[in-house]
Amino acid sequence: MASKKQTSGKGVDPIMADSAQEPAPPLDGIRVVDVGTFIAGPYSASILAEFGAEVFKVEHPIAGDPLRRFGTPTKRADSSLAWLSEARNKKSVTIDLRMPVGAELFRKLVSKCDVLVENFRPGTLEKWGLGWETLRKANPGLVMLRVTGYGQTGPYRDRPGFAHIAHAVGGLSYLAGFPGQTPVVPGSTPLGDYMSGLYGAIGVLLALRQKAKTGVGQMIDIGIYEAVFRQLDEIASVYSMFGKVREREGAGTVIACPHGHFRTKDEKWVAIACTTDKMFARLVEDAMGRPELAATNLYGTKAKRLANRQDVDSIVGSWTMSHNRDDVMDMCNKADVPIGQINSIADIFADPHFRARGDLVPVNVPEVGEVVVPGVFPKLSRTPGRIRHLGPRLGDSTDEVLSRLLGLTAEELKQMHESRVI
Amino acid sequence: MTDTENAKRDLPLSGMLVVDVATFIASPYAAAILGEFGAEVIKVEHPVGGDPCRNFGTSTRTPDLSLAWLSEARNKKSVTIDLRSKDGAELFRQLCLKADVVCENFRPGTLEKWGLGFDVLQKDNPGLVMLRVSGYGQDGPYRDRPGFARIAHAVGGLSYLAGMPKDTPVTPGSTTLGDYMSGLYGAIGVLIALHEKQKSGLGQYIDVALYESVFRLTDELAPAYAMYGTVRERHGPHVKSAVPLGHFRTKDDRWVAFACTTDKLFERLCQAMGRPELASSGLYGVQAQRLEARHEVNQVVAAWAGSLNRDDILERCIAAGAPCGPLNTIADVFADRQFHARANLLAKETPALEGEVVMVPNVMPRLSETPGRIDSLGPTLGQHTDHVLGTVLGLSPEQIRDLHERKVV
Numbered sequence: 003m004a005s006k007k008q009t010s011g012k013g014v015d016p017i018m019a020d021s022a023q024e025p026a027p028p029l030d031g032i033r034v035v036d037v038g039t040f041i042a043g044p045y046s047a048s049i050l051a052e053f054g055a056e057v058f059k060v061e062h063p064i065a066g067d068p069l070r071r072f073g074t075p076t077k078r079a080d081s082s083l084a085w086l087s088e089a090r091n092k093k094s095v096t097i098d099l100r101m102p103v104g105a106e107l108f109r110k111l112v113s114k115c116d117v118l119v120e121n122f123r124p125g126t127l128e129k130w131g132l133g134w135e136t137l138r139k140a141n142p143g144l145v146m147l148r149v150t151g152y153g154q155t156g157p158y159r160d161r162p163g164f165a166h167i168a169h170a171v172g173g174l175s176y177l178a179g180f181p182g183q184t185p186v187v188p189g190s191t192p193l194g195d196y197m198s199g200l201y202g203a204i205g206v207l208l209a210l211r212q213k214a215k216t217g218v219g220q221m222i223d224i225g226i227y228e229a230v231f232r233q234l235d236e237i238a239s240v241y242s243m244f245g246k247v248r249e250r251e252g253a254g255t256v257i258a259c260p261h262g263h264f265r266t267k268d269e270k271w272v273a274i275a276c277t278t279d280k281m282f283a284r285l286v287e288d289a290m291g292r293p294e295l296a297a298t299n300l301y302g303t304k305a306k307r308l309a310n311r312q313d314v315d316s317i318v319g320s321w322t323m324s325h326n327r328d329d330v331m332d333m334c335n336k337a338d339v340p341i342g343q344i345n346s347i348a349d350i351f352a353d354p355h356f357r358a359r360g361d362l363v364p365v366n367v368p369e370v371g372e373v374v375v376p377g378v379f380p381k382l383s384r385t386p387g388r389i390r391h392l393g394p395r396l397g398d399s400t401d402e403v404l405s406r407l408l409g410l411t412a413e414e415l416k417q418m419h420e421s422r423v424i
Numbered sequence: 425m426t427d428t429e430n431a432k433r434d435l436p437l438s439g440m441l442v443v444d445v446a447t448f449i450a451s452p453y454a455a456a457i458l459g460e461f462g463a464e465v466i467k468v469e470h471p472v473g474g475d476p477c478r479n480f481g482t483s484t485r486t487p488d489l490s491l492a493w494l495s496e497a498r499n500k501k502s503v504t505i506d507l508r509s510k511d512g513a514e515l516f517r518q519l520c521l522k523a524d525v526v527c528e529n530f531r532p533g534t535l536e537k538w539g540l541g542f543d544v545l546q547k548d549n550p551g552l553v554m555l556r557v558s559g560y561g562q563d564g565p566y567r568d569r570p571g572f573a574r575i576a577h578a579v580g581g582l583s584y585l586a587g588m589p590k591d592t593p594v595t596p597g598s599t600t601l602g603d604y605m606s607g608l609y610g611a612i613g614v615l616i617a618l619h620e621k622q623k624s625g626l627g628q629y630i631d632v633a634l635y636e637s638v639f640r641l642t643d644e645l646a647p648a649y650a651m652y653g654t655v656r657e658r659h660g661p662h663v664k665s666a667v668p669l670g671h672f673r674t675k676d677d678r679w680v681a682f683a684c685t686t687d688k689l690f691e692r693l694c695q696a697m698g699r700p701e702l703a704s705s706g707l708y709g710v711q712a713q714r715l716e717a718r719h720e721v722n723q724v725v726a727a728w729a730g731s732l733n734r735d736d737i738l739e740r741c742i743a744a745g746a747p748c749g750p751l752n753t754i755a756d757v758f759a760d761r762q763f764h765a766r767a768n769l770l771a772k773e774t775p776a777l778e779g780e781v782v783m784v785p786n787v788m789p790r791l792s793e794t795p796g797r798i799d800s801l802g803p804t805l806g807q808h809t810d811h812v813l814g815t816v817l818g819l820s821p822e823q824i825r826d827l828h829e830r831k832v833v
Contacts, residue, residue: 028617053616073648074651084647087647152766153790156766158761161747166669170749170750170752171762172752173752173754173757175597176751177598179594180594184673185671185679186660187660187662188596188597189586189597190641200605200608201608208437208461211618212436212794220792221792223790228768232785233598234754236481238757239492239494240482243482243783244482246482247754248753250594252594255595257480262595263592271593275572339570342574343579344593345581347581350639353579359560373650373651374647374651376639376646380609380632381561383630384620
């Protein structure tokens with residue numbers, strides 16, 4: 003099979019360069035139009051791009067994707083760090099969908115592609131004559147991913163969608179924080195965007211598989227609040243069967259103990275997760291040197307520990323407070339007790355495991371310099387994903403893509419640039 | 425053929441055989457997704473006790489069928505095999521020979537110890553796709569450490585960011601998040617590998633580490649540290665980059681979330697508050713001004729939120745187009761019209777509970793032409809052992825009886 007690898011060395015770190023014997027990437031030959039903004043829809047397209055799909059990021063000719071200005075800026079005016087990382091491997095094509103000529107151009111582009119990713123509010127593409135029914139007529143094999151705050155249907159479909167709100171509506175935010183106190187952000191505000199991106203990629207891959215059998219595409223409809231809600235293990239089943247409303251559990255959990263976060267002598271933090279009696283026994287006997295605590299009439303059984311959660315947590319907490327974090331880690335690791343550092347990003351950069359696994363990838367970006375981004379996940383053994391370059395400049399591939407795929411002439415392109423369609 | 429079987433034929437993964445020998449949620453969730461979209465999933469469990477997920481969380485009236493198990497082992501068939509016995513390992517090898525996908529999450533090296541590593545299984549079945557989920561991945565200095573989602577949240581950098589500034593970091597909402605995220609990455613890996621296999625005929629393995637699945641979702645955390653040395657800290661209910669973006673208590677002691685990431689959205693919130701003057705450029709109309717006066721802005725918004733009941737606030741914000749949502753408890757979720765309209769909750773009659781109904785989260789993602797299905801909830805231990813050994817491996821009733829007697833299955 004023909005391999006059409008891009009070997010443009012521009013902005014590509016040497017360690018990411020291709021070697022000749024490798025098989026073609028898994029999604030080689032798949033073309034994706036990503037007209038989404040920020041992270042939720044676009045992250046699906048990034049995953050496809052990491053595994054070899056050609057992704058055309060369609061952006062407004064003047065503003066571009068607002069993600070370009072989201073978070074921390076760099077020396078390159080249209081490229082924040084979030085943009086550089088999350089628009090990895092994509093090609094930027096500018097088209098103004100609000101202009102009829104632009105909409106027509108977009109329709110033609112989509113008819114040459116396998117996948118369309120979008121996250122406008124429901125009805126927006128329809129308003130421009132670019133709804134699912136129109137697009138599938140032009141391209142019956144099209145797979146269209148639609149990510150919105152609340153999905154394409156239901157009473158809230160027209161409301162604006164943000165991951166921060168989706169965490170709240172999906173039931174996650176209520177659970178983050180100490181009992182009776184203010185619920186906090188569950189670690190990161192765009193969490194729900196990423197989760198939706200993961201479900202989106204799964205939907206697209208399933209739909210592509212079905213298309214390989216039948217030739218027919220389909221539409222995938224994701225509400226960000228749903229992606230969040232799906233992650234909450236037994237919470238729905240327990241409420242419906244027993245009427246139990248889960249509350250905030252602070253740093254611990256009501257189902258196991260000690261299972262939480264503990265401060266160490268050097269003002270750092272560790273997470274300890276003893277889900278079984280055996281693990282607790284190893285903690286108190288081998289790591290803490292207090293075997294008497296594992297006696298069955300004391301804290302040896304889970305029921306006893308749960309009934310005395312505060313006591314157990316305070317015994318473990320005063321032990322961790324009497325040692326530096328690295329020593330606590332060593333003692334617990336030797337005893338095979340599940341423990342981890344509560345890593346700040348500075349800790350992560352110093353962590354030998356992240357280094358050994360290649361989780362942090364430095365990429366040189368023209369004008370910007372070296373940018374370190376999270377690597378490609380998941381890790382495939384034979385055809386691993388790749389970062390070929392980071393987020394492109396606005397419109398860097400407009401002419402190339404429109405002439406190659408749609409056969410536009412230099413004259414036509416010039417005219418469209420002048421009338422700001424592209 | 426039954427209606428169910430007929431419908432299943434047309435799903436994207438119909439005809440595919442998945443062996444799920446994993447435990448708890450992370451890797452099994454990947455298999456559950458494959459099962460929802462038509463794959464036949466055979467859950468291989470230890471003959472005594474089975475998957476510990478059967479006793480995880482809240483129990484039902486039937487032993488070994490916790491609610492988490494019933495929900496997450498949806499559509500699966502349970503087959504017991506003791507992999508530690510030689511005959512059991514051989515039986516498992518035979519099963520993998522017939523399988524398209526194997527999902528596991530033992531500690532690295534465990535399957536190898538039993539002679540069931542990827543190399544061995546791949547020699548039997550070159551097209552095999554194997555999902556391996558572990559706390560820290562198949563290599564690196566921590567590979568042998570036990571892995572749990574709570575630990576992964578900590579190592580992956582998420583837990584450090586959850587909680588009040590300088591106070592104890594809290595659980596980021598749910599202790600099992602990292603398991604689900606890893607299941608999602610696992611399903612993506614399997615589907616990509618299957619796509620590639622259609623071209624090359626070859627399988628491969630996918631190496632998912634819980635901590636990596638968490639770390640990947642932390643937006644610009646890594647690039648900002650590398651370039652500017654910025655160490656992000658905990659910001660409680662708020663974020664550093666936008667105001668007001670956070671959680672606010674209402675008069676009836678409930679909570680709402682606002683997310684004004686732009687000046688326009690703040691203007692709409694001020695309209696909802698009946699205080700359009702606050703959005704003037706001389707006051708708080710520009711994000712930079714709001715960030716400067718973060719404390720004041722949050723106080724004004726908090727005072728307004730505290731003066732009205734939650735539903736009144738939601739109504740006013742929705743009318744003004746301001747981004748606002750309730751911090752739903754699970755009770756709120758069950759009463760929420762959107763969840764009903766989108767059928768996010770599915771009621772399933774469960775024969776193993778004498779027909780009692782169990783409510784579970786419905787299939788995600790939602791496909792228009794071939795939507796996923798939940799045909800049954802988690803099976804009883806070994807429910808399908810004889811059937812699968814007979815039909816998939818062609819064992820005779822005598823052979824199966826012998827395996828039972830020797831406690832291999």
